[in-house]
Amino acid sequence: MQMFSDYQADGFFDEMFHPDGTVRSHCAALLQNFCQLDSNDFLTQKANSELYFLRQGITFNVYHDSKGTERIFPFDPIPRVMPASEWEHIEAGLTQRIIALNLFLHDIYHDQQILKDGVIPEFYIHEARHYRKEFRGMDVPADIYIHICGSDLIRGADGKYYVLEDNGRCPSGASYLLENRNALKRAFPKIFESLGVRPVDSYAGDLLNMLHHISPRRDGDNVCVLLTPGCFNSAYFEHCYLARQMGIDIVEGKDLVVVDQFVYMRTTRGLRRVDVIYRRIDDDFIDPVVFRKDSVLGVPGLMNAYRAGNVALANAVGTGVADDKVIYYFVPKMIEYYLGQEPILPNVPTYLASEEKDRKFILSHLPELVVKAANESGGYGMLMGPTASKDEIEKFRELIVADPRNYIAQPVISLSRAPTWCDGAIEGRHIDLRPYIIYGKEIKIVPGGLTRVALNRGSLVVNSSQGGGSKDTWVLRD
Amino acid sequence: MLSRVANTFYWMVRYVERADNLARLVDVNQHLLLDFESLDSERLRDFWQPIISSTGDEEVFHEIYQNAGSHEVIHFLTDDPNNPNSIRSCIALARENARTVRDQLSDELWEELNSLYLFSQSDEAERLIVENPSRYYEAIRTGVMTFHGIASSTIARNEAWEFMDLGRHLERADKTTRFLDISSYLAKPSNGHGSMHQEESLHWTAILRSCSAMGAMRQKKNEANARNAIDLLIFDRDFPRSVRYCVERVDLCLHMISGSPRGSFANEAERESGKLFADLNYGSTRDVFSIGLHAFLDDLQARFNTIGEQVFESFVLMPERLQDKPVLTPQPLSAAAAWQQAQQQQ
Numbered sequence: 001m002q003m004f005s006d007y008q009a010d011g012f013f014d015e016m017f018h019p020d021g022t023v024r025s026h027c028a029a030l031l032q033n034f035c036q037l038d039s040n041d042f043l044t045q046k047a048n049s050e051l052y053f054l055r056q057g058i059t060f061n062v063y064h065d066s067k068g069t070e071r072i073f074p075f076d077p078i079p080r081v082m083p084a085s086e087w088e089h090i091e092a093g094l095t096q097r098i099i100a101l102n103l104f105l106h107d108i109y110h111d112q113q114i115l116k117d118g119v120i121p122e123f124y125i126h127e128a129r130h131y132r133k134e135f136r137g138m139d140v141p142a143d144i145y146i147h148i149c150g151s152d153l154i155r156g157a158d159g160k161y162y163v164l165e166d167n168g169r170c171p172s173g174a175s176y177l178l179e180n181r182n183a184l185k186r187a188f189p190k191i192f193e194s195l196g197v198r199p200v201d202s203y204a205g206d207l208l209n210m211l212h213h214i215s216p217r218r219d220g221d222n223v224c225v226l227l228t229p230g231c232f233n234s235a236y237f238e239h240c241y242l243a244r245q246m247g248i249d250i251v252e253g254k255d256l257v258v259v260d261q262f263v264y265m266r267t268t269r270g271l272r273r274v275d276v277i278y279r280r281i282d283d284d285f286i287d288p289v290v291f292r293k294d295s296v297l298g299v300p301g302l303m304n305a306y307r308a309g310n311v312a313l314a315n316a317v318g319t320g321v322a323d324d325k326v327i328y329y330f331v332p333k334m335i336e337y338y339l340g341q342e343p344i345l346p347n348v349p350t351y352l353a354s355e356e357k358d359r360k361f362i363l364s365h366l367p368e369l370v371v372k373a374a375n376e377s378g379g380y381g382m383l384m385g386p387t388a389s390k391d392e393i394e395k396f397r398e399l400i401v402a403d404p405r406n407y408i409a410q411p412v413i414s415l416s417r418a419p420t421w422c423d424g425a426i427e428g429r430h431i432d433l434r435p436y437i438i439y440g441k442e443i444k445i446v447p448g449g450l451t452r453v454a455l456n457r458g459s460l461v462v463n464s465s466q467g468g469g470s471k472d473t474w475v476l477r478d
Numbered sequence: 479m480l481s482r483v484a485n486t487f488y489w490m491v492r493y494v495e496r497a498d499n500l501a502r503l504v505d506v507n508q509h510l511l512l513d514f515e516s517l518d519s520e521r522l523r524d525f526w527q528p529i530i531s532s533t534g535d536e537e538v539f540h541e542i543y544q545n546a547g548s549h550e551v552i553h554f555l556t557d558d559p560n561n562p563n564s565i566r567s568c569i570a571l572a573r574e575n576a577r578t579v580r581d582q583l584s585d586e587l588w589e590e591l592n593s594l595y596l597f598s599q600s601d602e603a604e605r606l607i608v609e610n611p612s613r614y615y616e617a618i619r620t621g622v623m624t625f626h627g628i629a630s631s632t633i634a635r636n637e638a639w640e641f642m643d644l645g646r647h648l649e650r651a652d653k654t655t656r657f658l659d660i661s662s663y664l665a666k667p668s669n670g671h672g673s674m675h676q677e678e679s680l681h682w683t684a685i686l687r688s689c690s691a692m693g694a695m696r697q698k699k700n701e702a703n704a705r706n707a708i709d710l711l712i713f714d715r716d717f718p719r720s721v722r723y724c725v726e727r728v729d730l731c732l733h734m735i736s737g738s739p740r741g742s743f744a745n746e747a748e749r750e751s752g753k754l755f756a757d758l759n760y761g762s763t764r765d766v767f768s769i770g771l772h773a774f775l776d777d778l779q780a781r782f783n784t785i786g787e788q789v790f791e792s793f794v795l796m797p798e799r800l801q802d803k804p805v806l807t808p809q810p811l812s813a814a815a816a817w818q819q820a821q822q823q824q
Contacts, residue, residue, distance in 0.1 A: 054596070055589045057580070150824065167824035231578045232819040240580035250581045255480050266481045268637060268735070268793040282821055296815050323824075377824040 003426040004035060007419060013159045014428060015080055015418040026083040026476060033191040034078065045187035046077045046421065052186070058179050058237055073176055074469030076420045079184060080431065080451045081195070087475045090153065090161060090435065091445055093345030096335060098149050098437050101168065101322050103338040104331075105145035109136050109318060119337050120330045124354075127405050128327060129375050130169075130320025132283065134290065138307055140316045141214040142440075147314040148207070149437040150174075153345070155416035162348045162413070164432065166331070167377065168323040169315060170280045173470075174203055174436045175238035177450040178245075180472040197474040198447035203436065204245030207278070210440025211246075214312040215275045224248045224276040225265065227256070229285070229297050234465075239280055253281070258301030261308040276312045277302075283317050325374040325408045326352060349411055353404040362400065362409040366393045369409040371400065384460065386412055415460055418471065420453055430454045432462050433473065448473030479637050481794045483582060486575045487638050488645035488789070491629075493572035494591070495646050497565045498622035499653040499688075503529065504555050504565075505615035506687045511548065513680060519547060526551040528663030532656045535563050556607055556614075557598070565618060569598045584632035587625065594621035637735060644731040644789065651724035652782050654711050655775045657688045661704065662772035682707050689719045708763045708771070721778060722758040728785065729755050735793070747788035754781050 009017050016027040023031050034042075052058075053072045107114050108125055115122045125131055150171025152164040181200050185192050208224070215222035228239040230252055243250035255265050256274065264271035279286060285295040290303040305311045321327060329350045332343040351358035351369075362369060366385050373381035383396040400407045417428035435449030451471040452462035462468040507529055511517075517525060523546045530539050530551060542560055543550045557566040573595040580588055597603055597617060606614035626646075633639045664681060682702040686692045691710055692702075694717050700706040714720035729740065729751040738744035743752055766774045 055593055056585065057577070057588065057592050170823055172823040229821060230815075230819040231574070232816065233821070233823065235823040236577070237580070240577075244581035249480060249483075251480065252482065255482050268479055268481055268484045280823070285818055285821065294814060295818060296812070297818050 002035070003039065004031065004419065007426055008428065009417070010428060012414055012428060012430075013155060013157050013416040015155075015416055015431070027081050029195055030079070030081050030191065030474075033188075033194065037188075042077070049075060049077060049183040049187050052183060053179070056179070058176070073464055074455055075180060075183065076429075076453055076455075076469055076471045077184065077187060078419055078421060078426070079472040079474045080418050080433075081474045081476065082448065084476055084478045086161075087198075087447055089344065090433075093161070093163075093343070094149075094151055094435060094437050094445055095443050096339065096341060096344050097151060097163065097166070097331065098146060098439050098443060100331065100335040100338050101149070101166065102143075102145050102439065104334045105316070105319060105322055106143060107338075108321065109138065109145075114334070114337055117337070119333050120327075124326055124330075124405075125321065128321045128324045129406075130283065130318065130324060132318035132321075135307075135318050139309075141216055141309070141312040144214060144439050145316040146319050146322065147210055147214065147316075147439050149439070150434050151437065153433045153435065154348070154413055156413045159416065161345055163331070163345050164348055164413075165325060165328055166323045167434075168319040169282060171434070171436065172235040172238055172280075173434055173450045173452075175241040176470055177436070177446070177448070177473075178203060178241075180450070180470060184472045192474075195474060196477045198477055200446045200448060202444070203438075203446045204242060206438045206440070206444040206446070207242065208246040208248070210438050210444075211248075211276045211278055211312075211314060213440040214314060216309050216312055217275045222275040223265075223273060224278065225256075225274050226250045227277050227279040227281055227286075227299075228252060229281050233280070235280065242278075248278075253295075253297045253299050256299040256302070258299060258305050261301075261305045261310055263299070263302060263305045263311045274311060276314065278314050283320060286317070320375070325350075325372050326354070326405065329408065348413055351409045353400050353407040353409065358409075359400070359404055362407075363397060365409075366397060368412065370412055371396050371407055371409045373399075374406045374408060380465075384412070412460070415454075415462075418451070418453065420455070420471070422455070422457070427457070429457075430460050430462070431471065447475035483579050484637065484641045485790065485794045486579045487582075487641040490572050490575035490579070490591075491642040491645040492649040493568045493575065494622055494625055495649040496563065496653070497568035497572065498619055499650070499657075500533070500555055500563075500565050500568070501615040501618040501622075502690065503532075503657060503688045504552060505612060506684050508548075508552065508611055510680060510684045519545075522547055528660045530554070531663045532660045533563060534656065535561060538562075552607070552611070557604065566598045566603075569595050569618075582638060584628065587628045587632055590621065590625050590628055594618070594625065597621065640731045640734045644728055644735075647724040647727040647731070648782055648786060650719055651721045651728070652779060654689055654719050654721055654724070655778050655782075657685050658708070658711055659772060659775045660685055661707075662775070679703065686711070691717065691719060704771075705763055708766055712766065713758060713761065713763070722755075725751060725755050725758055732789070745788065745792040747785050747792055750781060750785050750788060754778075754785075 007017070009019060016031065017023055050072060053075060058072060104114065114120055115125060146168040148171060150167040150173065153161050154164045155161055178200060211224040212222050225248055226239055226243040228236060228250055239250055249265065251265055257264050257266060257271065263274040265274050281297055284292050286298045287300060287302040288295040288298050289300050306313055306317065328347065329352055332347055335341055335343045351362050353359045353362055362371070369385045371383040371385070376382070383392060385393065415430040415432060418431045419426050420429040422429070431451050431453045433449050433451050435445055438444045451473045453469050453471055454460055454462045454467065455469045456467045459467060511525065526546045526548065530536050530546065533555065538561055539554055543554065554561050555564055558564045559567060561567060573591050576583060576588060576591050603614060629642060633642065661681065679702055682704065683692065686695055686702055686707055689711055695702060695706065695710060698710070710717055710720060712721045714722060717723055732748045732751055733740050736744040736748060738748065743749040
């Protein structure tokens with residue numbers, strides 16, 4: 001396959017090639033193998049993988065799209081390869097980060113020492129949309145708040161890894177990571193074998209161990225379930241997939257009932273007690289008695305059972321405050337404050353619109369910045385300054401002035417690129433990395449994670465809802 | 479197992495079975511039509527009318543179509559998305575049910591149903607229905623057979639299986655009675671005796687073939703007439719689409735689920751299935767003729783419905799006495815539920 005011969009790095013940091021066009025040493029074996037592939041074989045394998053995804057129903061739903069809601073998640077067959085040393089660095093950084101985030105959550109739901117010591121202005125916490133003051137003073141099972149975290153990492157022009165955001169509520173995508181690996185092993189078994197890639201299949205087991213670890217019941221078989229918003233959710237495939245891998249029931253709100261502060265599920269043989277809920281429903285919808293009254297997805301009384309310590313939730317209620325993009329700004333300070341360490345993985349430089357100096361800077365540099373709403377995800381609610389129209393920029397200017405607490409801005413980071421199959425040629429496309437961190441008895445991170453790729457030329461937005469696809473991530477053994 | 483899941487399994491298989499039966503019904507009758515010399519539109523209507531009536535969707539049909547010509551009827555029964563019981567709709571509903579219990583299905587089973595769904599929605603299917611209908615119906619039947627085959631070799635024989643088997647046999651029994659009922663709607667021929675005999679025999683053959691029963695009939699070396707067809711399709715002990723056989727399976731499944739011994743009952747569904755099974759055991763074709771075939775079949779269908787309702791009552795409602803009415807077909811989501819379910823995942 002000669003398709004790499006015209007490949008251009010275009011001045012971006014490229015995952016496979018040095019700026020002078022020579023291959024990076026950890027990618028040499030992969031490149032050599034791919035170059036030996038017959039291009040027809042390559043295309044057949046790619047088509048087979050896509051058919052496999054479609055037949056398996058590995059699809060996601062795109063909201064606000066009238067043309068059929070189900071699509072396969074575009075999958076690029078050229079993996080991203082990462083040397084062992086890079087992964088060790090990332091792993092250490094993520095471990096440090098999730099420990100700090102959990103200490104932070106414990107703190108702000110108890111004594112709020114970090115606020116008293118002035119490290120974070122109190123106002124930011126109390127104004128955080130996802131801060132649940134009703135839960136202050138409550139101890140959560142095993143003292144863990146964020147059990148599953150998806151922290152997005154990017155690499156800038158200097159090749160350095162930065163944390164772009166933390167997803168501490170219901171991060172999704174792990175099923176794609178697992179299925180991408182299956183698809184690639186099926187498509188290129190020999191290449192896979194010859195490189196020495198670290199396996200990812202421990203994910204479901206790690207997840208289940210974590211759920212058992214946080215169970216409030218100590219006297220026997222814990223019943224763990226996965227709570228889904230329903231089959232119209234974009235990540236429904238993933239909910240089924242993970243429940244199945246773990247061998248636990250997937251339930252909807254209407255399958256659960258709370259009696260005397262215990263949670264039960266309705267079975268053909270009557271009610272059965274539930275101890276741990278891996279919930280994929282936001283706080284807002286989880287219990288209509290406490291949160292949104294109009295929720296038809298939740299379980300009335302669940303919060304009572306939770307407070308009484310009769311059921312564990314993963315993730316805990318109120319973790320959204322930690323992935324508020326304003327709070328993100330303070331994570332490096334948390335690491336210093338709680339752990340007395342330097343952050344291993346730095347943040348992307350961030351401006352807070354509610355700090356006057358920053359706001360002035362943001363408003364006068366909108367066309368150069370990325371502006372993000374503090375509590376949106378999935379690529380919604382953001383402004384990409386350099387590519388935005390005048391109208392869009394003005395719209396965001398008004399939004400920022402009206403509600404500065406809710407906006408941050410960051411310089412545009414020219415994400416690193418990786419060779420990607422693009423309709424007949426291999427071209428560089430921007431990528432990020434979402435590893436999945438599981439915090440149970442131990443902290444487990446499956447090697448690699450989901451590499452998301454912006455398939456549109458020049459685009460920096462990797463979200464599946466906005467033209468993103470994914471790649472398998474191969475972390476090499478030493 | 480979860481009550482909702484049990485209910486979903488039951489309906490998933492019912493829809494699959496329904497699609498299979500419809501595919502045979504339409505295919506067989508389209509074939510039969512070839513045996514008649516060119517029919518004028520009135521004769522054509524007489525030909526299709528009983529078939530529409532037998533499906534129980536006559537009203538829906540007349541709401542959508544003015545004319546009961548071959549094209550309309552075939553479209554209505556095969557790929558009309560406006561008919562909730564067309565083959566295409568049934569497969570879509572079966573797949574929608576499967577999607578909500580995806581975690582409980584083997585990969586192979588889901589893949590097969592999903593492939594069948596993708597086929598039923600494809601341009602290829604649309605083309606085949608017009609150009610080569612037999613191949614289309616064959617593809618549907620093969621898909622369904624494969625589905626049942628995979629199910630029987632990958633699903634553990636636990637409650638899930640029993641609920642699936644229950645749905646399959648209840649639907650099958652219902653369809654067998656409906657296909658038999660086509661004969662009640664046939665216009666009585668008024669011309670010469672010889673041609674009546676021939677036409678009647680053709681119709682019974684079609685009904686038997688719609689139930690895949692021609693082979694069984696031949697083995698019994700019987701002629702295709704009313705008496706023999708009723709004997710086989712209602713009372714036969716071994717034929718897998720006879721009403722008696724299906725009711726026995728239903729009764730067995732119900733007892734497997736509840737754990738109570740056969741011959742006794744632990745819930746109303748079992749009481750009804752046991753009673754019905756006894757009636758069929760001790761009944762005969764003579765009883766059918768004395769009541770009249772149509773009335774007899776009507777009564778059977780009503781009793782199947784009772785069993786279905788009681789299953790829902792016992793296993794889905796009972797665990798904590800919800801006040802909801804049974805939802806037989808998925809209801810459209812309310813706007814509130816739709817956008818709440820559509821919440822963005824991180």
